[in-house]
Amino acid sequence: MPFGLIKYGFNKEYPARVDLPPACDLKDSYDVVIVGGGGHGCAAAYYLATEHGITDVAVLDKGYLGGGNTARNTAIIRANYLTPDGVNFYAESVGLYKELSNALDYNIMYSERGHLTLAHTDSAVRTMRWRAEVNKHLGVESELIFADEIARLCPTLDLSDDVRFPVLAALYHPPGSIARHDAVAWGYAAGAARHGVEFHQKTEVTGIVKEAGRVVAVETERGTVKCGQVIQAVAGSSSLVARMAGFKLPIRTIPLQACVSQPLKPFLDPIIVSGSLHAYVSQSARGELVMGGSTDPYPLYGTRSSLDFKEGLMAHMLELFPFLGEVKVLRQWAGMADMTPDFSPVMGETPVENYWLDAGWGTWGFKATPVCGKRMAETVATGRVPDILQPFRLSRFEEFDQVGEKGAASVGH
Ligand SMILES: Cc1cc2nc3c(=O)[nH]c(=O)nc-3n(C[C@H](O)[C@H](O)[C@H](O)COP(=O)(O)OP(=O)(O)OC[C@H]3O[C@@H](n4cnc5c(N)ncnc54)[C@H](O)[C@@H]3O)c2cc1C
Missing domain, CATH: 3.30.9.10 (D-Amino Acid Oxidase, subunit A, domain 2)
Known part of the structure; x- marks a missing residue:
């Protein structure tokens, strides 16, 4: 039980800190509607309000805030990817994460632990060496290490030779971290709410209304809401919601x-x-x-x-x-x-004007929460997809220009 509740009981003067104001009615229209109140949706709302002064924003979630994949992930944060596009993108996110508790005034329990990807075969050693070189070239701390150093960092790991998959080497990434996943979503939501952003839980989006190829409203189980722009951030349901908007995703x-x-x-x-x-x-x-x-x-x-x-x-x-x-x-x-086929996200423009996509988050999207929020907000505010998101555009699949991260993303999160 909170100390304050014990001291003040239910006295009206009880000075409890409330993260979100009580639920309210939906307005008829908003400048921006964000579909999906996971970490990504909450972060986009926060940066729209704090960095671009756009506060006429509603975040709609069919369940509860941060109750989707954000609530279910294992909270690993790292930047040691394989492609330069991936490394730059995730490195920006790690940089934002490091300062996030202070920026949000909300303890996200960021804990830098170091991240070891074990190599059990010669080909895995080659891939780790390749990743280490790409990472170092782009200023991300990563190196290939061997038994002595692995034993020093993790003395309880079985490093015997006579096992099915002996550990030959490891990719060591000192900035690898974990954080409290709920706190990331709630910290962003609380920060956005302080600037007037509305959060509507239990509000499922059931349709997307278009006129002349442009989004003009979203239909919800609580009525239709007009909007100037939409961000779709519904990891796990991306194809379903995109289909409502009339396009298909390679997911x-x-x-x-x-x-x-x-x-x-x-x-x-x-x-x-x-x-x-x-x-x-x-x-x-x-x-x-x-x-x-x-x-x-x-x-x-x-x-x-x-x-x-x-x-x-x-x-x-x-x-x-x-x-x-x-x-x-x-x-x-x-x-x-x-x-996605290349283990990278799909972000930015869609075939529908003013309908922006933050999708394809597979097993790797928690670590990208800050960079996605910041850069999606920039996209909406300026109407231009920033360079750092361009490699992840939807059209890359028809242009044969994929960002192949399978070697760094499968199981590794
Ligand atoms: C078991 C597991 C482990 C993982 N481990 C890691 C990890 O260690 N590191 C890492 O980086 N990533 C990890 N991930 C991936 C990560 O969890 C996701 O990529 C990330 O949480 C996506 O965040 P989001 O905000 O985009 O989506 P979500 O948190 O899923 O939020 C989307 C929201 O959209 C809402 N929604 C859906 N449809 C509608 C609709 N029609 N109308 C309104 N709202 C709707 C949902 O209710 C949900 O709350 C893991 C995932 C899982 C499942």
Whole structure:
């Protein structure tokens, strides 16, 4: 129970800090409507208000704020991607994350841990070396390290030679971090609300109204709302909402599962990822091991948890940390990952005028929350897609100009 509530009870003078004002009616029209109140939608609203003075904004979510993939992700933040376009983009996000608690006056529990991507085969070592070189060239800290250094950073990892997949090397990325995912969405929402942005939860968008190829309104289960511009930020439902606007996306939606263990005394400082074993793990501030693997084997709009996933993941966890045999799994859940062919997002212009896209977030979008919010806000405010987003344009798929990040994005988040 909050200290203030104990002291003041329900006295009207109770000086509680309220993140969002009480729910209100929808207005007839807004300058900007943001469909989706996950981290990305909340961040875009915040930067529209704080950096561009655009405050006649409504964020509409069919559920509750930050209750989609933002609530379900394993909160890994890093910039050690493979392509220069990807590295520059995620590096800007990491830079914003580092200052975010101060900027929002909201503790997002940003915790810099270092990130180790293990290489178990010669070809994986080559890819890690390649990533390290691209990263260093662009000013992102990354290096290839070997057994002694890996053992120093993570003494509990099994580095024996006589195992199925011995660890040959690792890509070490010191800025790799974790943060409190709910706090990121709520911190942005609270900051935007202080400037007058409205947040409407339990408000599903059911249709997009166009006139002469331009968006003019959105239909919701609470009525139709006119708008000047729309940002679509509905990770996991991107194809469904884009279809309402009349265009198709090159996306397959596939469930992605994760789980946590019972709390343990702190023993794991860095984030450990193994692409070959399809497993990754970090230890939260509460002591829980936060674990995940790759997506489910089939596309589905569903968030059920499966024994199959847990069984495979625990087998791999025990290959990395054999002493965890008696530790219990506490919770398991799933989200919906919008996977693109090149493992990069789709952002910017769409075939509908003034209808802007923030999609294709697969398994990797939490780390991009600040840069997406900032740059989508800039796009709406200026009517021009900034250079840093251009590589991720929707038209790249018909121009054969993909941003291939599979080597850095699958399982690695
Ligand atoms: C298990 C798991 C682990 C992950 N781990 C990581 C990780 O470690 N690092 C990382 O960077 N990324 C990770 N991700 C990916 C990351 O969670 C997402 O890419 C990111 O959260 C996307 O944020 P968002 O704000 O775009 O979407 P969301 O948080 O999903 O928000 C979209 C919102 O849109 C709303 N919505 C949908 N349809 C409508 C509609 N018709 N009308 C109104 N509202 C609608 C939903 O209710 C939802 O709240 C993981 C994902 C999962 C599932």
